[in-house]
Amino acid sequence: MSERVQNRSAGQGPGTKAERRLAAQLAAKKAAEARRRRQSMLGAAVGVLAVAALIGGIVWLNNDDDKKPAATTSPSPSSIVEPTVAAPALPEGADPALATRPTVEAGKGELKKLTVTTLIKGKGPEVKKGQQITTNYVGVFYKDGKEFDASWNNGQPATFAIGVGQVIPGWDQGLVGVPVGSRVQLDIPAELAYGNDASGGRPAGPLRFVVDVLAAQ
Numbered sequence: 180m181s182e183r184v185q186n187r188s189a190g191q192g193p194g195t196k197a198e199r200r201l202a203a204q205l206a207a208k209k210a211a212e213a214r215r216r217r218q219s220m221l222g223a224a225v226g227v228l229a230v231a232a233l234i235g236g237i238v239w240l241n242n243d244d245d246k247k248p249a250a251t252t253s254p255s256p257s258s259i260v261e262p263t264v265a266a267p268a269l270p271e272g273a274d275p276a277l278a279t280r281p282t283v284e285a286g287k288g289e290l291k292k293l294t295v296t297t298l299i300k301g302k303g304p305e306v307k308k309g310q311q312i313t314t315n316y317v318g319v320f321y322k323d324g325k326e327f328d329a330s331w332n333n334g335q336p337a338t339f340a341i342g343v344g345q346v347i348p349g350w351d352q353g354l355v356g357v358p359v360g361s362r363v364q365l366d367i368p369a370e371l372a373y374g375n376d377a378s379g380g381r382p383a384g385p386l387r388f389v390v391d392v393l394a395a396q
Contacts, residue, residue: 187206189296190319191339196284206257208283208305209395215232221252221259221335222321223245225280225378236393239351243383244394251306252393257367259291267315267336267386267391267393269360269393270303270359270360270393271291271303272303272360273301273303273360273393274299274301274360274362276299276362277299277315277360277362277391277393278318280315280329280331280360281298281389281391283317283318283319283324283326283387283388283389283394284319284324285320285321285322285323285324285387286321286322286324286366286385286387290321290367290368290385291365292368293352293353293365293366293367293368293371294364294365294366295353295357295363295364295365295366296364297357297361297363298361298362298363298364298365298389299315299361299362299363299391300361301356301357301358301359301360301362301373302358302360302394303359303392304355304359304395305342305355305357305358305359306354306356306359306392306395307342307355307357307395308342308343308355309340309341309342310340310341310342310395311338311339311340311341311390311393311395311396312335312338312339312340312341312354312394312395313335313336313337313338313393313394314317314330314337314338314390314391314392315330315331315337315390315391315393316328316329316330316337316387316388316390316391316394317330317331317388317389318370318382318386318387319369319387320384320386320387321383321384321385321387322365322384322385323387324349324387327382328382328384341355341395342353342355343355347371347372347373348371348372349365349367349368349371349372349386349388350355350365350367350388350390352371353365353367354390354392357392359392359393359394359395360392360393360394361391362390362391362392363389363390363392364387364388364389364390365387365388365389365390366386366387367387367388368385369383369384369385369386372384372385373386374393376392
């Protein structure tokens with residue numbers, strides 16, 4: 180009887196083996212559960228990192244797109260608007276027609292002398308010799324009406340002294356006495372213009388100018 184007790188106390192009885200097997204099974208089960216929990220937590224962490232990386236990539240791409248210059252498209256030829264010449268400043272009380280470029284046609288017959296034709300009579304003071312006058316003008320060949328010069332093409336009226344030799348004689352003689360605000364037609368024979376054999380790109384032969392006198396001072 181005492182020997183059995185000693186054997187059991189030493190862990191050699193059948194009850195002790197069953198307990199060890201049960202303990203081993205429980206330990207294995209706990210270890211398996213722990214591994215599953217670790218794997219589950221690891222998978223969740225990887226998933227969170229993947230989502231964070233995806234969101235970060237999208238934000239980075241959006242920020243990068245914001246830094247890129249916006250794409251531009253060249254206008255088609257049909258959408259390009261040609262620049263227009265600004266209307267000149269007109270003297271007070273002037274005819275509004277002076278804001279519009281005149282149409283100048285060829286002359287008729289043989290031009291033998293300077294001819295001044297008033298197309299619009301201004302209400303301002305008459306131009307005096309030696310004054311600085313401001314004009315808009317169109318110049319054409321008298322015989323065929325082909326244009327060779329026009330201040331309208333530059334969008335800037337021309338200012339010069341009148342009656343003192345700064346311009347051709349036909350202008351010096353034809354514009355003195357014209358009221359400011361007038362539009363006049365000057366038919367100028369070659370000898371009062373640039374001559375019949377003008378050089379340096381100057382127009383030869385008789386000329387026709389339509390001149391708007393905008394100011395004199």
